[in-house]
Amino acid sequence: MFSPQGPSLRELAIQALSSVERGYDLLAPKFDHTPFRTPESVLGATADALRPLGPFGQGLDVCCGTGAGMWILKTLCQGPVTGVDFSTGMLAQARRAHPDAQWVQADVRALPFAQTFDLAVTFGALGHFLPAERPALFAGVYRALRPGGLFAFPIGAPPPLMSGWYWALLGFDLAMRVRNAVRRPPFVMYYRTCPLHAVRNDLTAAGFTVTTVPLTALGQREDGSPRYRLVLARKARTP
Incomplete structure (x- = not known):
């Protein structure tokens, strides 16, 4: 599915269950x-938005997956770079x-680091955490950063109500809620549980x-607002 090298529908169904x-x-x-x-x-x-804020020392990719974001850390960080994930396969x-x-x-809800990193990033992972789990995730990242450290990640604007994407994402989230109501263990993957204000x-x-x-390079919505923003969360510097 998606490309000749990608997973089949059957493989995706097994994954989702x-x-x-x-x-x-x-x-x-795949x-x-x-x-x-x-x-x-x-x-x-x-990377372009973070470059003027660096250079950084050590870097951390939270929920690194297959390491797609690692090249960003390598170009921005002068020290060692680390990826953390709970999937052996990834x-x-x-x-x-x-x-x-x-x-x-x-488990990134209990990160095993303390004041180690100057920059932490994450990409596309927040939908794997229920709203009640985000405080533990963010607290762990805060502990993992040195004073003055930065946690950065892109976040997309919600699609307009009348767009096909709005209804597609709503339908996906509803399907996942039904799946998790009738089958255990749950598979947490939602697209509409992490709005910017929350x-x-x-x-x-x-x-x-x-x-x-x-992130102006990624374009604007019809109302002129950006399609993506980069969230910059800064840990306080030591007085």
Whole structure:
């Protein structure tokens, strides 16, 4: 599906009926050939927006998957770069693509780091966390950063109510809720549970100072607002 190298419908169905961890273990060898991988345009726009804020020391990719975001850290960070994910399969693919990086298998709701990194990024992962789980995720990233460290990630604007994308994403989320109501373990993957205002509130509660910048290279909506913004969550510097 999606390309000759991508997963079949049967493979995707098996993944969706598994747990999140097992599902991504199964999908890992073909993940980079699906639309679920963060597009190069989003990665490039994020790198361009972060470059004037660097250089940084050590970098962390939270929910790194197959390592698509690792090249951003390599270009922006002068020290070692690390990816963390809980999927064995995804980390195996990431190690093959970036053997010079460091890889850690862990639940990112309990990150095993303390004041280690100067820059943390994440791409396309927030939909895998229920709103009640975001505080633990953001608190862990806050602990993992050194004073003055930055947590950055792109976030898309919601599609207009009358667009096909709005109804497609709504339908997907409803289907996932039905699936999780009737089958265990759940597969948490939602597109409409992390609006910018809610994410900003959770980051602020974790201790971050939050700003956003438009990723103008990714275009505008019909009303002139940006299609994507880069969230910049800064940890306070030591007095």
